[in-house]
Amino acid sequence: xxxxxxxxxIVENVLREAEKxxxxxxxxxxxxxxxxxxxxxxxVRFWYQMLTKNTILEGxxxxxxxxxxxxxxxxxxxxxxxxxxxxxPAFHVPTPTLNCPKCDGTVEIIGGKECLIKKVKMxx
Amino acid sequence: MNIKDVIRAEEGEIFDIELDENxxxxxxxxxxxxxxxxxxxxxxxIDVMGSIGAGKTSLIEKMVEKLKTxxxxxxxxxxxxxxxxxxxxxxxxxxxxxxxTGKECHLDAxxxxxxxxxxxxxxxxxxxxxxxxxxxCPAEFPLGSEKxxxxxxxxxxxxxxxxxxxxxxxxxxVAINKVDLAEAMEVDVTKLGGxxxxxxxxxxxxxxxxxxxxxxxxxxxxxxx
Ligand SMILES: Nc1nc2c(ncn2[C@@H]2O[C@H](COP(=O)(O)OP(=O)(O)OP(=O)(O)O)[C@@H](O)[C@H]2O)c(=O)[nH]1
Ligand SMILES: [Mg+2]
Ligand SMILES: [Zn+2]
Numbered sequence: 502x503x504x505x506x507x508x509x510x511i512v513e514n515v516l517r518e519a520e521k522x523x524x525x526x527x528x529x530x531x532x533x534x535x536x537x538x539x540x541x542x543x544x545v546r547f548w549y550q551m552l553t554k555n556t557i558l559e560g561x562x563x564x565x566x567x568x569x570x571x572x573x574x575x576x577x578x579x580x581x582x583x584x585x586x587x588x589x590p591a592f593h594v595p596t597p598t599l600n601c602p603k604c605d606g607t608v609e610i611i612g613g614k615e616c617l618i619k620k621v622k623m624x625x
Numbered sequence: 626m627n628i629k630d631v632i633r634a635e636e637g638e639i640f641d642i643e644l645d646e647n648x649x650x651x652x653x654x655x656x657x658x659x660x661x662x663x664x665x666x667x668x669x670x671i672d673v674m675g676s677i678g679a680g681k682t683s684l685i686e687k688m689v690e691k692l693k694t695x696x697x698x699x700x701x702x703x704x705x706x707x708x709x710x711x712x713x714x715x716x717x718x719x720x721x722x723x724x725x726t727g728k729e730c731h732l733d734a735x736x737x738x739x740x741x742x743x744x745x746x747x748x749x750x751x752x753x754x755x756x757x758x759x760x761x762c763p764a765e766f767p768l769g770s771e772k773x774x775x776x777x778x779x780x781x782x783x784x785x786x787x788x789x790x791x792x793x794x795x796x797x798x799v800a801i802n803k804v805d806l807a808e809a810m811e812v813d814v815t816k817l818g819g820x821x822x823x824x825x826x827x828x829x830x831x832x833x834x835x836x837x838x839x840x841x842x843x844x845x846x847x848x849x850x
Binding site for chain 1: 639
């Protein structure tokens with residue numbers, strides 16, 4: 502739902518970087534996006550194409566690496582995937598919780614909310 | 626030292642530039658500035674999130690009625706294009722600033738920052754920020770508020786919570802509204818509250834009816850107001 506807003510930020514940031522370096526064109530943009538950002542990669546690509554038209558980013562390749570959600574328990578040190586609840590037989594999608602899978606602690610989200618421009622390949 | 630050759634990239638050369646740039650950094654930074662500004666002026670701030678039509682405005686109205694003798698209250702109201710909610714709330718005699726987000730489905734720290742500049746913060750003790758009705762996006766765009774409340778209602782059916790777990794992970798308080806309609810909707814309010822507690826054991830869950838005001842005092846207590 503917020504792909505438009507985020508992608509325009511991405512394009513803006515890359516353009517600024519390219520201008521700073523007086524790049525002739527941008528060939529590749531590498532993103533790292535956490536799955537907890539709920540960005541649909543297809544929609545990000547669609548927006549990217551729209552927003553880069555008539556810029557030095559036009560036609561550049563967009564590489565998206567998706568990152569899984571990671572939680573950490575401050576109490577027992579557990580680090581990894583969420584604990585899921587799935588107690589409604591009619592409902593097959595497991596629901597993540599902040600309960601620690603190992604102890605009775607409450608975990609913190611430490612990964613999966615990334616939204617990074619990792620690397621840009623440009624012709625300078 | 627002898628330099629054998631100097632290579633110049635006259636025709637243009639391809640460079641890999643490692644950026645590692647956080648796209649949401651700008652929002653996070655502004656959110657932090659908003660928080661500091663509010664703290665400096667002793668303004669308590671509450672972000673009101675939740676689904677479309679769940680009762681966010683109604684809950685703010687009820688809280689304003691109960692709290693306006695104790696606090697000087699201001700309300701920011703994010704809406705796509707209209708000022709309907711802002712007008713409804715301003716009837717209660719508090720300052721309301723409408724923030725039109727245009728096509729965006731959420732408020733962001735920059736919009737809130739602009740609204741804060743319009744407000745005489747010395748004259749405010751408590752700020753409610755009603756976000757655009759949405760259970761997915763607002764959580765990625767912190768505004769800088771002190772606490773977050775999520776409002777859902779039984780009319781959205783029994784699976785609203787398990788379908789949108791992440792918005793509840795960031796909530797301090799969750800109001801399950803329109804409990805007067807629970808029976809007609811065949812929704813078990815206790816089960817819905819249990820789902821919230823399983824997802825986020827630290828959230829306070831309150832059942833409310835914002836028509837009658839039932840549960841509003843508990844929401845106020847849970848927000849420590
Ligand atoms: N029956 C019943 N109706 C309610 C309750 N709370 C709110 N409503 C009604 O639900 C409708 C929507 O309420 P609002 O407070 O405008 O909801 P909102 O979340 O602010 O809506 P948006 O800002 O448009 O997303 C209004 O007609 C309210 O009168 C409740 O507890 N019970
Ligand atoms: Mg409203
Ligand atoms: Zn643990």
